[in-house]
Amino acid sequence: MSAALVPAWKAVRRRPTLLAGLILLSLFVVIALLAPLIAPFDPILQNGDLRLQPPSWGHPFGTDNFGRDIFSRVIWGARVDLQIAVIGVLFPFLIGTTVGTIAGYLGGKVDIAFMRFIDIILAFPFLVLMLSIIAILGPGLKSFYIAMALVGWVSYARLIRAQMLVLKTVDYATAALSLGFSGPRIMFRHLLPNAIAGSVVFSMSDCVLVLLSGAAISYLGLGVQPPIAEWGVMVAEGQSFITTAWWITLFPGLSIVTLAFGFSLTGDGLGDLLGVRE
Amino acid sequence: MTAKWTKLTVATVLATLVFGASIAEAAGVLTIGRREDGTTFDPIKTAQNVDNWVFSNVFDVLVRVDKTGTKLIPGLAESWTVSDDGLTYTFKLRDAKFSNGDPVTAEDAAFSILRIRDNPGSLWADSYKIVDTATAADPKTLVIKLTGPSAPFLASLALPNVSVLPKKVVEDMGEDAFGEAPIGSGAFAVKEWRRGDRVILVKNPDYWDAANVSLDGVEWISIPDDNTRMLKVQAGEIDTAIFVPFSRIAELQKDPNLKIHLDTSTREDHLLINHEHGALAKKEVRQALDMAIDKKAIVDAVTFGLGEVAYSYIPKGALYHYADNLQRPYDPEKAKAMLADAGAADLKLNYVVNAGDEVDEQIAVLLQQQLAKAGVTVDLQKVDPSQSWDMLIAGDYDISVMYWTNDVLDPDQKTTFVLGHDSNMNYMTRYNNPTVKELVGAARVEMDPKKREQMYIDLQKMAKDDVNWIDLYYSPYRNVSRANIENFDQNPLGRFFLEDTKKN
Numbered sequence: 066m067s068a069a070l071v072p073a074w075k076a077v078r079r080r081p082t083l084l085a086g087l088i089l090l091s092l093f094v095v096i097a098l099l100a101p102l103i104a105p106f107d108p109i110l111q112n113g114d115l116r117l118q119p120p121s122w123g124h125p126f127g128t129d130n131f132g133r134d135i136f137s138r139v140i141w142g143a144r145v146d147l148q149i150a151v152i153g154v155l156f157p158f159l160i161g162t163t164v165g166t167i168a169g170y171l172g173g174k175v176d177i178a179f180m181r182f183i184d185i186i187l188a189f190p191f192l193v194l195m196l197s198i199i200a201i202l203g204p205g206l207k208s209f210y211i212a213m214a215l216v217g218w219v220s221y222a223r224l225i226r227a228q229m230l231v232l233k234t235v236d237y238a239t240a241a242l243s244l245g246f247s248g249p250r251i252m253f254r255h256l257l258p259n260a261i262a263g264s265v266v267f268s269m270s271d272c273v274l275v276l277l278s279g280a281a282i283s284y285l286g287l288g289v290q291p292p293i294a295e296w297g298v299m300v301a302e303g304q305s306f307i308t309t310a311w312w313i314t315l316f317p318g319l320s321i322v323t324l325a326f327g328f329s330l331t332g333d334g335l336g337d338l339l340g341v342r343e
Numbered sequence: 344m345t346a347k348w349t350k351l352t353v354a355t356v357l358a359t360l361v362f363g364a365s366i367a368e369a370a371g372v373l374t375i376g377r378r379e380d381g382t383t384f385d386p387i388k389t390a391q392n393v394d395n396w397v398f399s400n401v402f403d404v405l406v407r408v409d410k411t412g413t414k415l416i417p418g419l420a421e422s423w424t425v426s427d428d429g430l431t432y433t434f435k436l437r438d439a440k441f442s443n444g445d446p447v448t449a450e451d452a453a454f455s456i457l458r459i460r461d462n463p464g465s466l467w468a469d470s471y472k473i474v475d476t477a478t479a480a481d482p483k484t485l486v487i488k489l490t491g492p493s494a495p496f497l498a499s500l501a502l503p504n505v506s507v508l509p510k511k512v513v514e515d516m517g518e519d520a521f522g523e524a525p526i527g528s529g530a531f532a533v534k535e536w537r538r539g540d541r542v543i544l545v546k547n548p549d550y551w552d553a554a555n556v557s558l559d560g561v562e563w564i565s566i567p568d569d570n571t572r573m574l575k576v577q578a579g580e581i582d583t584a585i586f587v588p589f590s591r592i593a594e595l596q597k598d599p600n601l602k603i604h605l606d607t608s609t610r611e612d613h614l615l616i617n618h619e620h621g622a623l624a625k626k627e628v629r630q631a632l633d634m635a636i637d638k639k640a641i642v643d644a645v646t647f648g649l650g651e652v653a654y655s656y657i658p659k660g661a662l663y664h665y666a667d668n669l670q671r672p673y674d675p676e677k678a679k680a681m682l683a684d685a686g687a688a689d690l691k692l693n694y695v696v697n698a699g700d701e702v703d704e705q706i707a708v709l710l711q712q713q714l715a716k717a718g719v720t721v722d723l724q725k726v727d728p729s730q731s732w733d734m735l736i737a738g739d740y741d742i743s744v745m746y747w748t749n750d751v752l753d754p755d756q757k758t759t760f761v762l763g764h765d766s767n768m769n770y771m772t773r774y775n776n777p778t779v780k781e782l783v784g785a786a787r788v789e790m791d792p793k794k795r796e797q798m799y800i801d802l803q804k805m806a807k808d809d810v811n812w813i814d815l816y817y818s819p820y821r822n823v824s825r826a827n828i829e830n831f832d833q834n835p836l837g838r839f840f841l842e843d844t845k846k847n
Contacts, residue, residue, distance in 0.1 A: 111709070116643075131709065305569060
């Protein structure tokens with residue numbers, strides 16, 4: 066462990082929530098990365114002789130109505146769902162942070178324009194807006210990411226803006242200004258690092274929201290398209306067998322919950338660590 | 344008796360009265376859960392089962408098909424005679440009334456037949472072009488003259504879409520208003536249609552056989568989700584549900600409170616192919632797709648063995664079904680080679696799937712993998728069922744699974760719809776073979792049953808050769824009812840005999 070990481074490790078160790086969250090997340094990352102090695106079967110391989118088998122040693126999570134191994138599908142699904150959570154948050158985070166910084170620092174008409182635009186977006190129910198954007202772009206993950214980027218950035222923008230409004234009046238900002246530093250330099254090098262902690266913490270809980278939206282969108286048939294293994298899709302496909310073959314829905318459902326829990330714990334712990342109270 | 348007991352007795356009596364009254368009120372109303380709501384009550388403007396199955400109980404036809412689906416029996420027409428040349432049909436109408444109290448006259452019957460033939464919005468015009476004139480000789484005598492002999496004509500009068508409508512009411516209300524709040528002469532009358540939710544029918548006291556109708560009313564409730572619909576029957580919230588998923592049959596059969604009805608049907612599921620889209624116009628490509636599809640796997644995985652592999656558009660058990668029709672073997676390798684030869688090696692298909700339809704989605708996943716083995720990339724496009732129908736009509740698809748249940752005894756109707764290239768674009772496929780079309784017309788007017796049968800055998804062979812669509816499987820109607828429901832029957836043509844249904 067390098068010298069720089071030691072204090073970080075100490076800080077993490079003192080916070081069991083954060084530790085637990087990080088362990089859960091790393092577990093899923095490892096599963097996702099090693100999917101081809103861990104998964105005993107091809108996740109999309111159908112086998113007519115093995116339909117609707119309950120969990121057994123050969124198929125620990127059972128098989129679905131096409132004879133596909135649920136265990137392998139859950140493992141491969143981790144790749145897709147982690148990707149959904151990360152990409153689904155990354156773009157809103159970047160866009161929202163930039164817009165919030167500019168609006169908060171410049172103020173005036175720019176600020177008013179951005180804030181009214183945000184109000185308009187917020188006036189629509191989140192999922193309805195997502196669905197309409199995806200309906201226009203066509204089903205698929207790419208559309209989901211675009212819709213997420215178009216809708217999700219507003220929360221980040223508001224968070225950062227509020228921080229910037231406070232920070233731009235503090236002494237070091239005034240000092241930087243009187244030294245003749247450029248606007249972008251003050252905004253992004255001096256103020257943003259001090260404003261961003263809240264957004265980082267929020268992004269963790271946002272991952273949960275994005276993950277669940279992704280699963281919901283796929284469940285509705287607008288996200289990940291069959292036969293690709295994704296937990297939301299798997300829950301949807303198992304729905305018709307829920308009274309006869311519970312294992313098809315249970316395991317992917319549990320995976321969604323566990324991953325969401327991991328993000329949630331990490332977010333909580335980070336908030337504690339960075340001194341941010343939500 | 345002490346005061347305490349008196350109070351208790353009074354309370355019990357009151358409770359019994361109140362409770363008993365509510366039961367008595369609900370007792371006669373049969374609730375049927377179905378997947379989707381109807382689209383219209385103007386019979387000539389729809390060809391969908393969700394509409395036709397309700398029409399049969401709201402409207403009445405001149406001639407009906409019996410419970411076995413094999414015989415024509417009197418409906419509004421008590422009796423009929425056919426002239427020796429087969430061109431003039433004379434119907435004697437029974438004393439029947441519409442639900443508004445007006446008598447059913449020969450003029451109404453003539454109006455309805457000419458309307459389905461002439462109305463620009465009619466989806467069934469082609470089936471009735473054979474009618475030359477329809478006139479009322481007197482209020483109870485209808486005379487129909489045909490332009491030529493027609494073997495299927497009498498059977499075609501049993502179609503719910505040519506139901507006898509009250510001429511005056513249709514003209515006074517206007518077609519569109521009538522399509523929302525119709526007046527008919529069936530066993531039940533439409534009380535209210537809550538679009539997207541339910542159709543509420545009440546017993547029609549003016550129905551000619553009202554004395555034998557046991558139910559006070561019927562509610563057709565749309566509950567799109569299969570699980571919810573089954574749960575509601577299991578919980579006793581609704582009396583019956585239609586479209587029981589194949590996957591649930593075995594489990595529901597074990598429930599002593601329920602009865603599973605597997606009624607023989609003329610249902611055939613098939614894969615529609617849009618013949619106007621690129622390589623799909625080539626016969627070899629369509630034949631290759633047929634070979635790339637393992638129908639047995641679909642029967643096993645999707646119908647849980649309750650269905651049967653289909654091999655002709657005329658379903659098993661229906662008139663003139665050809666049992667020796669070609670069944671292309673499942674051979675993805677050969678299919679791949681055939682596609683390459685036809686210049687369609689990297690075929691990409693847009694497959695419209697009904698979202699939320701368990702069977703549709705399962706077939707989609709199976710077909711996607713099967714076709715992938717033949718090198719065909721299938722993009723699944725899940726859409727709402729109401730939207731998918733419009734997309735099929737507009738030709739906005741490459742392939743899509745659809746089904747057909749015969750509405751009349753005679754094979755001519757389905758044949759016309761799927762091969763005759765009429766107003767329906769051959770059931771959305773845009774299939775067009777002039778030779779086949781000609782034979783469809785010839786078979787319609789052939790009065791010799793032996794010769795006619797041969798013509799239909801030829802048609803089944805030609806359709807198979809052209810792959811107008813891909814036959815997938817035949818399956819029974821699957822309905823479930825609470826154990827206290829009696830005579831909840833559906834004939835092979837899909838008609839529910841709700842006038843005979845009892846709720847105990």
